[in-house]
Amino acid sequence: DDVVVQKDLTPLFSLDLHGNVNGAVETCLEAFHRYYKYLNFSNPLISSKFDPQACGWAFGMNIFDLIAWRKENVTGKYHYWQEQNANRSLWNLGTLxxxxxxxxxxxxxxxxxxxxxxxxxxxxxxNRLIETAAAIHFNGNMKPWLKLSIAKYRPLWEQYVNQAHKYLEDCLTS
Structure with missing residues (x-):
């Protein structure tokens, strides 16, 4: 996958989610991760319920409170929005x-x-941020197993890959 876990994640289980369902790193530092970049705010179904400036969050590493998940019916909400977007009027592509x-x-x-x-x-x-991170995420087009990957980050992924594995022998990895 495109996520590498570098540190013990056990402390996540003792974090207080303050009644929330999901614990995740927000992606507000970059403007292209705001809701208005993902959703069609000209559609009243979206504009009446959501803030276009709301922060997106990283999907690669999350902690979930499954009791809160069931209480909030997150699965039902997810399916509702997928159904509402059957004609792709709320967003173009993807599950994010x-x-x-x-x-x-x-x-x-x-x-x-x-x-x-x-x-x-x-x-x-x-580099200090990468070194101290519990999980690093190769989100984007330059995946570490591709020749077009960012060379300085590739070893962070490669060190965990058994290149001799029978399923990788035929792959065209870097």
Whole structure:
């Protein structure tokens, strides 16, 4: 996958989610991760219920309170939004927008050190941030197993891959 866990995640289980369903690192630092970039706010179904400036959050590493999940019927909300978007009038493609809608108002922001993302597109991530991160995420087009990956980040993924594995022998990885 495109997420590498570098540290013990056990402390996540003792975090207080303050009644929220999801604990995740917000992605507000970059404007393209705001709700208005994912959703069609000219549609009243979206504009009447959601803030276009709301922060998106990283999907690569999350902690969930499953009791709160059931109480809030997150699965039902997710399916509702998928059904509402059958004609693609609410968003174009992908499952990320439906997740943003289903967990709207139900996500507790986590410290960024839990999940550093951007290793599949951002050449300028601080090495200290990567080193201290519990999980690193190669989100973006430049996946570490592709030749077009960002070379300085590739070893962070490669160290965990058994290149001699029979399923990888025929793959065209870097």
């Amino acid at each position: 927008p439906a997740g943003l809608l289903a967990f709207y108002g139900l996500t507790e922001p986590l410290d960024r050190r839990w999940h550093v993302l951007g290793l599949g597109y951002d050449l300028n991530i601080d």
